[in-house]
Amino acid sequence: MKxxxxxxxxxxxxxxxxxxxxxxxxxxxxxxxxxxxxxVASCTALLIFTFTLFLQKKWNLVRALSVKxxxxxxxxxxxxxVLYYLVLFKAYDLLxxxxxxxxxxxxxxxxxxxxxxxxxxxxxxxxxxxxxxxxAGVALISFGSGSLGGESIxxxxxxxxxxxxxxxxxxxxxxNRYNDVDGTVALFAGFLFGTFYLVIGAFVVGTSxxxxxxxxxxxxxxxxxxxxxxxCFGYAIRKTSNPALIxxxxxxxxxxxxxxxxxxxxxxxxxSTYIGLLLIVSGIVFNARQKQTTVSC
Numbered sequence: 001m002k003x004x005x006x007x008x009x010x011x012x013x014x015x016x017x018x019x020x021x022x023x024x025x026x027x028x029x030x031x032x033x034x035x036x037x038x039x040v041a042s043c044t045a046l047l048i049f050t051f052t053l054f055l056q057k058k059w060n061l062v063r064a065l066s067v068k069x070x071x072x073x074x075x076x077x078x079x080x081x082v083l084y085y086l087v088l089f090k091a092y093d094l095l096x097x098x099x100x101x102x103x104x105x106x107x108x109x110x111x112x113x114x115x116x117x118x119x120x121x122x123x124x125x126x127x128x129x130x131x132x133x134x135x136a137g138v139a140l141i142s143f144g145s146g147s148l149g150g151e152s153i154x155x156x157x158x159x160x161x162x163x164x165x166x167x168x169x170x171x172x173x174x175x176n177r178y179n180d181v182d183g184t185v186a187l188f189a190g191f192l193f194g195t196f197y198l199v200i201g202a203f204v205v206g207t208s209x210x211x212x213x214x215x216x217x218x219x220x221x222x223x224x225x226x227x228x229x230x231x232c233f234g235y236a237i238r239k240t241s242n243p244a245l246i247x248x249x250x251x252x253x254x255x256x257x258x259x260x261x262x263x264x265x266x267x268x269x270x271x272s273t274y275i276g277l278l279l280i281v282s283g284i285v286f287n288a289r290q291k292q293t294t295v296s297c
Contacts, residue, residue, distance in 0.1 A: 007240035014229035019256035021225040022101040023264040031214025034089035044222025049188040077193030094157030103161035111169040130287035137279030
């Protein structure tokens with residue numbers, strides 16, 4: 001298989017994996033708390049990153065990390081996985097998956113704002129069009145859904161979903177600022193400290209993981225939300241000669257996810273969700289086609 005074809009296949013694996021996780025989140029959260037789900041998922045992802053380092057023969061890069069670089073991962077592990085995924089899982093716990101997932105997907109729009117505020121990168125005027133489209137989509141999904149299944153939509157859940165976009169955009173800025181470490185090594189180091197914090201937290205707050213389905217679904221989240229797609233997508237970006245195509249494949253994920261949310265969870269997808277998601281993705285794609293765009297999913 002040609003290298004370009006391998007890159008497309010790996011990107012496809014990542015997209016399909018991410019398409020399933022919104023449903024997996026809801027299944028896992030019916031058996032586990034947000035903290036318990038993150039504990040299981042983070043341990044699983046760490047094992048996958050460890051195995052990947054063996055396959056790629058990159059342990060020499062881990063040993064070569066400087067004390068300064070290790071100190072950086074001490075606090076980066078707090079941002080991701082601990083803070084980001086705790087907020088994300090709580091948002092999914094409070095919201096229908098069809099609402100939490102599209103709002104979380106707006107992080108590239110948030111990234112433009114953060115880069116403008118803190119990195120001195122002005123937002124090109126044309127990109128305000130994309131921002132408006134995506135924000136209109138968020139508003140439509142948040143307020144146009146009214147109530148689903150006779151239950152009112154949690155305002156706290158919506159705010160947490162919006163916060164995840166800010167957290168992931170912040171993590172993107174940090175990882176791209178400190179890009180002196182191999183991607184797989186950086187993921188391993190960040191999750192090494194993040195998992196350590198979670199294990200310590202488990203001793204403090206206590207856990208009660210008795211459900212086999214909860215444990216398996218948590219492991220699935222760790223494998224197919226974090227471990228496998230991160231590794232596959234990173235490989236695809238490194239090996240492709242057309243990174244724009246690989247990035248654009250990501251935009252299939254939220255639409256496939258809606259189909260699975262309906263098929264697996266039985267959520268009745270309302271019309272405003274389809275239109276809102278279309279607006280969000282259209283805004284992101286529009287901005288991605290403008291000059292000076294470096295955002296990838």
